[in-house]
Amino acid sequence: MLKIGNITLEIPVVQAPLSGYSDRAMRALALEYGAELTYAGLMLDTSASHPRVIKKITFQPGPDEHPVGAQIHGTNPATMARAARMLQDAGYDLIDLNFACPARKVLARGRGGAMMGKPELVIEIYRRVRESVKCPLGVKIRTGFDDSQQSKDNFWQICQSVVAEGVDYITVHGRVVSQKYRGKADWETIKQVKQKFPQTIIFGSGDLFEPYDCVGKLKSSGIDGLSVARGAIGNPWIFRDIKAIMQGKPLPAKPDLAEQGRIIKKHIDMIFALYYKGKSVGYFRKFAAKYCLLHPERKKAASEIMVAKTPAELYSSLKKWYPIED
Numbered sequence: 001m002l003k004i005g006n007i008t009l010e011i012p013v014v015q016a017p018l019s020g021y022s023d024r025a026m027r028a029l030a031l032e033y034g035a036e037l038t039y040a041g042l043m044l045d046t047s048a049s050h051p052r053v054i055k056k057i058t059f060q061p062g063p064d065e066h067p068v069g070a071q072i073h074g075t076n077p078a079t080m081a082r083a084a085r086m087l088q089d090a091g092y093d094l095i096d097l098n099f100a101c102p103a104r105k106v107l108a109r110g111r112g113g114a115m116m117g118k119p120e121l122v123i124e125i126y127r128r129v130r131e132s133v134k135c136p137l138g139v140k141i142r143t144g145f146d147d148s149q150q151s152k153d154n155f156w157q158i159c160q161s162v163v164a165e166g167v168d169y170i171t172v173h174g175r176v177v178s179q180k181y182r183g184k185a186d187w188e189t190i191k192q193v194k195q196k197f198p199q200t201i202i203f204g205s206g207d208l209f210e211p212y213d214c215v216g217k218l219k220s221s222g223i224d225g226l227s228v229a230r231g232a233i234g235n236p237w238i239f240r241d242i243k244a245i246m247q248g249k250p251l252p253a254k255p256d257l258a259e260q261g262r263i264i265k266k267h268i269d270m271i272f273a274l275y276y277k278g279k280s281v282g283y284f285r286k287f288a289a290k291y292c293l294l295h296p297e298r299k300k301a302a303s304e305i306m307v308a309k310t311p312a313e314l315y316s317s318l319k320k321w322y323p324i325e326d
Contacts, residue, residue, distance in 0.1 A: 002201065002224055002225055004094070004136045004138075004168055004169055004201060005094075005135065005136035005168055006136070007037065007067045007093060007094065007136060009036045009037055009225070010036060011034070011036060011242070011243045011246055011247075012203075012218075012224055012225030012226065013035065013036075013214070013225060013226045013228060013239060013242050013243070013246075014035060014036070014037040014038065014039070014069075014203070014225065014226070014227055014228070015027065015030040015035045015037070015038040015039060015228060015232050015239070016039060016171075016205060016227040016228055016229035016232070017039035017040060017041055017042050017069070017070075017071035017096060017098070017140075018039075018041055018042075018229055018230075018232075018233070019041045019042040019101070019103070020041060020286075021041060021233055021286070021287075022038065022039055022040060022041045023040070023041060023058060023271075023274065024040075024058070024060075024061075024062050024065070024270070024274060025267055025270035025271050025274060026038075026232075026233075026236075026267070026287075027039075027040070027062070027065055027068065028062065028064075028065060028270060029236040029263060029266070029267060030232060030236050030239055031064075031065055032236065033236040033237055033238075033239045033240040034239035034240045034242075034243045035232075035236075035239040036067075037067050037068070037069065037094075038065065038068055038069070039068065039069040039070065039071055039094075039096065040059075040061070040068065040069070040070050040071065040092070041071075042071050042072070042073060042098055042101060042112075043059075043070060043071065043072050043073075043083070043087075044072070044073065044074065044111075045072050045073065045074030045076065045079045045080045045082075045083040046074065046079060046083075047083075048070070048072050048083035048086060048087055049079055049082040049083035049086055051086075054086055054087070054090055057274065058274055058275070059090065060090060060091065061090070061091045061092055066091075066093055067093035067094065068091075068092060068093055068094075069092060069093060069094035069095065069096055069138075070084075070087040070092040070094070070095055070096065071095075071096040071097070071098050071140065072084060072087070072095070072096075072097065072098065073097070073098040073099075073101060073106065073111045073112045073115075074111060074125075075109075075110050075111055075115070075121065075125075077121075077124050077125045077127075077128040077129075078128065080097070080125050080128065080129055081125075081128040081129050081131065081132040082132070084097075084129045084132055084133050084137075085132040085133055088133045088134070088135050092135070093135055093136070094135055094136045094137070094138065094168075095129065095133055095135060095136075095137050095138075096137075096138045096139070096140055096171070097125060097126060097129060097137070097138070097139045097140065098112055098139075098140045099112065099113065099115040099116055099122055099139060099140065099141050099142075099158070100112060100113050100116070100140045100141050100142045100171075100173055100177070101113055102142070102177045102178075102179075102180045102181075107177070112177075113142055113145065113177030114145070114177070116141065116142060116144060116145040116151065116154055116155065116158070116177055117145045117151070117154060119154045119157040119158045119161065122139075122158050122161070122162075123158070123161040123162065123165065126139065126161075126162055126165060126167070127165060130165065130166075136168040136169070137167065137168050138167060138168050138169040138170060138171060138201075138203075139158075139162055139167060139170055139171070140170075140171040140173070140205075140227075141155065141158060141159075141170065141171070141172055141173070142155075142172070142173045142174075142175055142176055142177050143155055143172065143173075143174060143175065143176055143186055143189045143190075144176045144177070145176060145177045145178060146176050146177070146178040147176060147178075151176065156196075159193060159196070159197065163197050163200050167200065168201065169200070169201035169202070169203060169224075169225075170193065170197075170200060170201070170202055170203070171202075171203040171204075171205055171227050172189070172190045172193055172202065172203070172204060172205065173185070173205040173206050174186040174187050174189060174190050174204065174205070174206035174207075175206060181230075184207060185205075185206025185207040186206075187204065187206070187217055187220070187221055190202070190204045190206075190221050190223060191220070191221040191222060191223070193223075194221060194222050194223045194224070195222070201224045201225070202223040202224050202225075203223065203224065203225045203226065203227045204217060204218070204221055204223045204225075204226055204227065205226075205227040205228075205229060208226055208227075208228045208229070208230075208231045209230070209231040209238075210231075211238060211241035211242045211244075211245055211251065212245060212251075214226055214228070214231075214238075214242050215242060215245045215246055226242070228242075233286075233287065233290045234287050234288070234289070234290025234291040234292075234293065234294075235290060235291075235293075235294070236263065237252070237254075237255055240252055254294065255294065257295070257296075257321075257322050257323055258322070258323050258324075260291065260294055260295070260322060261318065261321075261322025261323055261324040262324065263291075264288075264291050264318060264322065264324075265315075265318060265322075265324050267284070267287060267291075268280075268284055268314065268315075268318070271283060271284055272311065277311055280311070281308055281309060281310060281311060281313075281314050284314070285306045288302065288305045288306050289302055289306060292305065292306075295321065295322075297321075300321075301321040304317045304320065304321070305317045305318060305321065
């Protein structure tokens with residue numbers, strides 16, 4: 001078991017914050033299949049600190065999904081602190097500070113992964129947020145901005161600084177920011193972080209797609225937990241599978257078409273309940289592409305489901321490829 005502040009996890013595998021993905025619907029399905037801690041998608045500090053925005057249902061944690069974390073990014077210590085406090089007051093159980101996002105629009109504004117080159121500002125933000133919230137506080141970082149020695153030095157300076165300040169946990173994605181998602185994740189550096197800071201809770205992230213490989217990375221690195229991101233999109237079963245392996249149980253059978261269809265329809269229904277239906281069909285396509293990877297005729301299924309333009313067309317194509325009931 002893993003204890004983060006007042007939160008105890010039986011299995012140390014969490015659904016990572018995913019911008020544009022990990023809304024209440026995705027989180028609910030992850031919880032159904034064994035995730036014990038999920039995160040909302042990455043939020044901009046100025047949005048998360050705006051009273052009118054934070055009252056929207058899409059920003060609010062659901063009553064049955066605790067513990068649930070919120071992740072924010074920004075460059076202004078005061079705004080980051082205000083956003084963290086408001087998210088805590090809105091019901092989030094953990095706050096995560098993102099200094100890792102490699103998206104171009106985020107980097108262009110000096111946020112996310114761009115902060116890996118500003119270790120002094122990172123620690124100032126951490127201190128201000130720590131003063132503003134009582135809940136567990138963690139940071140998400142990458143192994144540097146690029147492959148330069150200065151970048152590596154900045155990475156270790158950030159680690160050392162937040163550890164000295166008593167950070168509750170650090171999540172390390174095993175790539176530099178400039179690498180985005182290319183190549184293989186560097187789990188050796190993640191392992192080194194845990195070896196250097198054995199008393200600090202370390203989560204690893206990067207290339208967590210296959211259950212046995214996930215458990216293997218956890219054991220070989222000696223870290224405390226896994227933060228599953230892309231591997232959970234359209235695949236909530238990954239949490240069930242990892243949990244079974246860690247408990248020494250047989251790997252569950254892959255979900256059959258009936259189960260896949262049930263979960264896809266449940267996901268669609270929740271999305272329609274959360275968002276304006278006119279935009280929800282397009283929003284669901286990125287999930288459909290991943291769900292269809294499990295279908296024996298995945299290309300045919302995906303090509304039809306993903307061209308649906310209305311809720312009626314989406315349900316119709318879904319029923320054609322999966323044995324679902326109305």
